[in-house]
Amino acid sequence: MAVYCNISEDAQQKYEHFTKEKPNPEMSIEYKVGHKDFVNSGKASSEIKLMLKRLGVNPEILRKVAVASYEAEINVTAHSLGGDIICDIYLDCVHIKFIDNGPGIKNLEKALEPGWSTADDLVREMGFGAGLGLPNIKKNADVMHIESAENQSTILQIIVFY
Amino acid sequence: MKLREIVELLDGVLLTDAEHLDREITCAFGSDLISDILMCTKEATLLLTGLTNPQVIRLSDMIDLLGIIFVRGKKPADDLIEMANARDLPLITTKFTLYKSAGILYNSGLRSCKI
Numbered sequence: 207m208a209v210y211c212n213i214s215e216d217a218q219q220k221y222e223h224f225t226k227e228k229p230n231p232e233m234s235i236e237y238k239v240g241h242k243d244f245v246n247s248g249k250a251s252s253e254i255k256l257m258l259k260r261l262g263v264n265p266e267i268l269r270k271v272a273v274a275s276y277e278a279e280i281n282v283t284a285h286s287l288g289g290d291i292i293c294d295i296y297l298d299c300v301h302i303k304f305i306d307n308g309p310g311i312k313n314l315e316k317a318l319e320p321g322w323s324t325a326d327d328l329v330r331e332m333g334f335g336a337g338l339g340l341p342n343i344k345k346n347a348d349v350m351h352i353e354s355a356e357n358q359s360t361i362l363q364i365i366v367f368y
Numbered sequence: 369m370k371l372r373e374i375v376e377l378l379d380g381v382l383l384t385d386a387e388h389l390d391r392e393i394t395c396a397f398g399s400d401l402i403s404d405i406l407m408c409t410k411e412a413t414l415l416l417t418g419l420t421n422p423q424v425i426r427l428s429d430m431i432d433l434l435g436i437i438f439v440r441g442k443k444p445a446d447d448l449i450e451m452a453n454a455r456d457l458p459l460i461t462t463k464f465t466l467y468k469s470a471g472i473l474y475n476s477g478l479r480s481c482k483i
């Protein structure tokens with residue numbers, strides 16, 4: 207099992223506070239993500255963005271959440287057998303968890319490198335497979351945590367502070 | 369420049385609501401890779417692309433797109449045009465390639481979006 211954690215310097219203190227306090231989410235929503243369902247994939251991320259927008263989160267943060275969440279949602283559709291998204295909204299941050307049904311990532315270090323992709327022809331035809339999704343998540347999320355191994359589910363978590 | 373002018377320059381066809389022609393377009397970006405588009409658009413931009421699947425419309429939920437130009441004569445299905453109208457997102461199709469379309473717009477003064 208491999209783990210990767212990326213905490214931006216800005217977010218370090220907020221994250222420590224968050225993990226210490228363990229607040230209850232104001233709102234918690236679950237979504238299903240279908241295997242190779244390129245018609246519906248992305249809907250959860252756009253709904254999450256819309257919800258945060260209604261709560262008054264600023265546009266720059268909205269874009270970061272949307273981009274990170276969308277890349278993760280598409281990865282579940284494109285590379286896994288499908289899975290679930292759990293979105294917990296707190297007063298000062300959003301925590302989104304993507305849990306899929308495998309088959310997992312054999313080499314996590316490689317997967318995180320820009321340009322590395324195992325996308326099949328169908329996925330590439332849809333405009334994916336640049337190998338920039340995980341780097342894009344890393345760039346936009348304040349905290350990113352990914353856990354995976356071969357023949358196991360992948361669990362990706364992101365936190366963005368407002 | 370107005371979208372109307374862009375349609376004329378590209379000898380294109382507007383597929384969505386006619387009022388979209390009056391939209392002001394400030395900059396553009398061209399790509400067929402979704403992650404590339406997500407990574408490179410920090411400001412509201414016009415997108416030139418050959419992709420015509422639902423994800424290209426879904427993209428506009430995540431980032432600010434001023435409109436989409438489908439190049440090489442590509443035309444999205446009717447349900448995508450509906451999706452775009454519901455989002456107030458202009459769609460245009462042109463027979464020109466991505467390279468030619470971008471060249472024409474650039475030479476006419478439409479700048480590249482900040483990346």
Ligand SMILES: Nc1ncnc2c1ncn2[C@@H]1O[C@H](COP(=O)(O)OP(=O)(O)OP(=O)(O)O)[C@@H](O)[C@H]1O
Pocket residue numbers: 277281282284285286306308309310311317318322323324325333334335336337338339340341360402403404
């Ligand atoms: N949920 C997942 N399950 C299994 N493999 C995954 C998962 N997410 C990512 N991967 C693996 O990691 C690689 C890199 O992912 P990344 O999102 O960076 O690029 P990509 O999806 O291939 O292309 P892009 O995101 O640019 O369209 C994928 O090609 C795939 O092999």
Ligand SMILES: [Mg+2]
Pocket residue numbers: 277280281334335338339340
């Ligand atoms: Mg990806």
